[in-house]
Amino acid sequence: MAAPSASMDNNNPNHPKLSKTEKKFLRKQTKARHTLLRHEGIESVSHATESLVIANGGLGNGVSRTQLLRVLERCGSVEALLMPPNKPYSFVRYRTKEESKRAYATLNGKEMVDDLGQNITLYLNFVEKVHWQGLRPPVLPPGLMIVEEIVSPEDEKMLLESIDWTDNSLGQNAQKSLKHRKVKHYGYEFRYDNNNVDKDKPLPGGLPDICNTILEKCLKEGHIKYFPDQLTVNQYEPGQGIPPHIDTHSAFENEIISLSLGAEIVMDFKHPDGYTVSVMLPQRSLLVMTGESRYLWTHGITPRKFDVIQASQRQKSGVITSDAGNLTLNKRRVRTSFTFRKVRRTPCDCSYPLFCDSQSCHQNETFPSFPENDKEASELEQEYVHRVYEEIAEHFSSTRHTPWPQIVAFLKALPKGSIVADIGCGNGKYLGLNKEIYMIGCDRSQNLIEICGERQFQAFVCDALTVPIRSETCDACISIAVIHHFATAERRLATLQELARLLRPGGRALIYVWAMEQEYNKQKSKYLKGSRDSDEKKEHFSSGVLASGPLGEQNPGTSNHDSVCSISAINDLTREEGSNANGVINSKLPVHINRTSFHSQDVLVPWHLKRGPTREKHSEPQKLKSDPVGLPDSTPIFHRYYHVFCEGELEAACRMLNNISIQQSYYDQGNWCVIFKKL
Numbered sequence: 001m002a003a004p005s006a007s008m009d010n011n012n013p014n015h016p017k018l019s020k021t022e023k024k025f026l027r028k029q030t031k032a033r034h035t036l037l038r039h040e041g042i043e044s045v046s047h048a049t050e051s052l053v054i055a056n057g058g059l060g061n062g063v064s065r066t067q068l069l070r071v072l073e074r075c076g077s078v079e080a081l082l083m084p085p086n087k088p089y090s091f092v093r094y095r096t097k098e099e100s101k102r103a104y105a106t107l108n109g110k111e112m113v114d115d116l117g118q119n120i121t122l123y124l125n126f127v128e129k130v131h132w133q134g135l136r137p138p139v140l141p142p143g144l145m146i147v148e149e150i151v152s153p154e155d156e157k158m159l160l161e162s163i164d165w166t167d168n169s170l171g172q173n174a175q176k177s178l179k180h181r182k183v184k185h186y187g188y189e190f191r192y193d194n195n196n197v198d199k200d201k202p203l204p205g206g207l208p209d210i211c212n213t214i215l216e217k218c219l220k221e222g223h224i225k226y227f228p229d230q231l232t233v234n235q236y237e238p239g240q241g242i243p244p245h246i247d248t249h250s251a252f253e254n255e256i257i258s259l260s261l262g263a264e265i266v267m268d269f270k271h272p273d274g275y276t277v278s279v280m281l282p283q284r285s286l287l288v289m290t291g292e293s294r295y296l297w298t299h300g301i302t303p304r305k306f307d308v309i310q311a312s313q314r315q316k317s318g319v320i321t322s323d324a325g326n327l328t329l330n331k332r333r334v335r336t337s338f339t340f341r342k343v344r345r346t347p348c349d350c351s352y353p354l355f356c357d358s359q360s361c362h363q364n365e366t367f368p369s370f371p372e373n374d375k376e377a378s379e380l381e382q383e384y385v386h387r388v389y390e391e392i393a394e395h396f397s398s399t400r401h402t403p404w405p406q407i408v409a410f411l412k413a414l415p416k417g418s419i420v421a422d423i424g425c426g427n428g429k430y431l432g433l434n435k436e437i438y439m440i441g442c443d444r445s446q447n448l449i450e451i452c453g454e455r456q457f458q459a460f461v462c463d464a465l466t467v468p469i470r471s472e473t474c475d476a477c478i479s480i481a482v483i484h485h486f487a488t489a490e491r492r493l494a495t496l497q498e499l500a501r502l503l504r505p506g507g508r509a510l511i512y513v514w515a516m517e518q519e520y521n522k523q524k525s526k527y528l529k530g531s532r533d534s535d536e537k538k539e540h541f542s543s544g545v546l547a548s549g550p551l552g553e554q555n556p557g558t559s560n561h562d563s564v565c566s567i568s569a570i571n572d573l574t575r576e577e578g579s580n581a582n583g584v585i586n587s588k589l590p591v592h593i594n595r596t597s598f599h600s601q602d603v604l605v606p607w608h609l610k611r612g613p614t615r616e617k618h619s620e621p622q623k624l625k626s627d628p629v630g631l632p633d634s635t636p637i638f639h640r641y642y643h644v645f646c647e648g649e650l651e652a653a654c655r656m657l658n659n660i661s662i663q664q665s666y667y668d669q670g671n672w673c674v675i676f677k678k679l
């Protein structure tokens with residue numbers, strides 16, 4: 001049943017025009033209003049606002065975030081959904097009043113089934129503002145500590161004077177003017193294109209000696225357990241800031257400490273639930289982030305010229321509450337922070353796998369091993385290729401729009417009327433390119449095929465190992481960035497065999513696979529160059545745009561061509577699969593660091609999922625408990641399995657096929673490519 005009106009004017013249970021059920025409903029709604037006020041101090045208002053309190057729609061009565069969001073998003077775009085733990089209500093904020101009014105009118109009195117399968121009825125009331133603060137006493141994120149007056153004004157002055165912003169002798173990478181602030185790196189360069197450090201490329205000189213006294217003090221007083229080996233100095237003018245982010249787990253150890261010099265500032269911490277706390281970092285204080293505050297909460301500084309601070313505790317550290325009677329503005333001054341971290345040498349094993357780039361996005365799941373047989377390979381592909389593409393399809397598709405010139409040239413050169421199959425067509429980026437030929441696409445991902453369908457392309461779901469197209473019917477085939485997803489050499493050969501089968505005699509196939517060598521003939525691939533060219537102006541901070549690959553519009557970092565491939569091993573198809581760079585057999589698959597060179601041929605490549613407005617049918621990533629409403633920064637990470645090919649490997653595999661001749665074999669921007677012809 002829907003509410004009689006979007007305004008609360010009818011809120012009188014004795015309203016003469018109302019039916020019995022409507023009166024009962026209004027009584028209940030009023031009761032819900034009173035209960036919220038009496039027990040929780042939540043005051044609703046009689047005029048429409050953007051925010052609503054939803055009685056019965058809470059975690060406390062078994063409603064999950066996903067469930068509730070699905071219902072709420074039918075009425076409009078949800079800006080924030082706050083679900084306090086153990087409470088039988090939640091708060092939603094819509095983008096506009098129109099949308100919140102629609103929710104009020106259509107969802108009030110609406111029944112929904114909770115996680116236990118029981119019916120519950122939602123009652124919505126407008127609230128002036130969402131009571132973030134009243135619900136949970138504002139406390140510092142767990143693991144966060146602020147030590148005041150860690151340095152004396154004299155030491156502060158010395159430290160500040162030790163940084164010479166005019167001297168760029170450390171090299172171009174160690175000092176940058178980012179859009180929002182100036183930075184300088186010591187020990188190791190922190191790279192804003194992959195949010196990581198080149199662990200085998202320490203900067204000359206290490207940390208400045210002047211930091212030793214303060215660091216030894218931190219050790220002695222127990223604020224840190226390990227001596228840091230990386231320092232980032234950030235300088236913020238008033239109006240500048242740093243985007244909300246979690247320092248990459250795989251890059252640094254648990255302890256991150258930051259010294260605030262020159263001025264105080266307010267830093268915002270945000271839990272994946274959406275709960276935000278603003279924390280005052282006084283001048284000369286030390287911020288210590290460990291555990292949950294380091295691994296789960298984002299931290300950032302909003303670019304602005306004034307901070308809202310507690311009037312009564314000016315300059316004192318701690319949480320800024322939203323106590324309206326006690327707030328004041330504080331004019332920002334130039335703040336310089338010294339952030340010390342220890343570069344991590346082993347994968348992160350924190351307890352937040354959903355937010356951990358060293359761990360799978362699945363709770364309690366460890367990374368798979370190199371497959372030892374066909375069955376294991378097939379299972380690996382299912383979990384680390386098929387399922388992942390299904391989940392990331394929409395985001396993936398949004399990053400795939402620019403056709404590659406040499407592939408375009410291949411398609412455009414085909415005679416009019418040619419029949420062409422695109423095996424692993426993805427979002428159909430090549431399907432409509434040449435209107436003179438007949439193209440049909442196939443892909444393993446249902447969601448990608450649906451996107452092709454929406455674009456009016458002919459495409460169907462199938463595996464590249466068994467393509468339901470009659471033999472020798474195609475004038476040409478392309479297979480772009482597909483075969484590297486097959487997990488044994490036999491399976492990769494079988495997909496090539498399948499392409500050859502489809503071709504009529506004289507027909508040609510074009511194949512692209514990711515290359516192990518990301519630098520060839522001194523040419524860095526786009527993937528390696530990536531945003532390095534532009535990172536002076538831009539920084540990304542794992543916001544999901546960094547999902548990578550040689551064929552991606554987003555692209556790995558510097559490489560020293562430490563190729564470990566050998567053709568002889570590749571030709572031997574009976575060898576055990578999956579030797580990694582060190583020849584280690586049957587160990588866990590390593591996780592590749594985006595925008596760096598590959599150290600193993602068989603790797604898991606992270607994809608930082610960025611979810612846009614959800615499509616109706618789009619399913620939530622499995623077991624993903626946190627929801628990204630209002631949380632663009634802590635995006636879930638998926639891993640795709642890749643076998644990256646080394647020089648000559650693709651060609652060698654093609655040579656094993658009967659009745660084909662290789663016409664061309666080349667390197668194109670981080671990919672090995674072959675064109676073969678059916679004899």
Ligand SMILES: O=C(O)CCC(=O)C(=O)O
Nearest residue numbers: 232234242247258337339
């Ligand atoms: O300025 C600060 O205190 C924080 C800097 C920071 O978070 C970073 O560089 O990752």
Ligand SMILES: [Fe+2]
Nearest residue numbers: 245246247299
């Ligand atoms: Fe940080």
Ligand SMILES: [Zn+2]
Nearest residue numbers: 249348350356
């Ligand atoms: Zn971690």
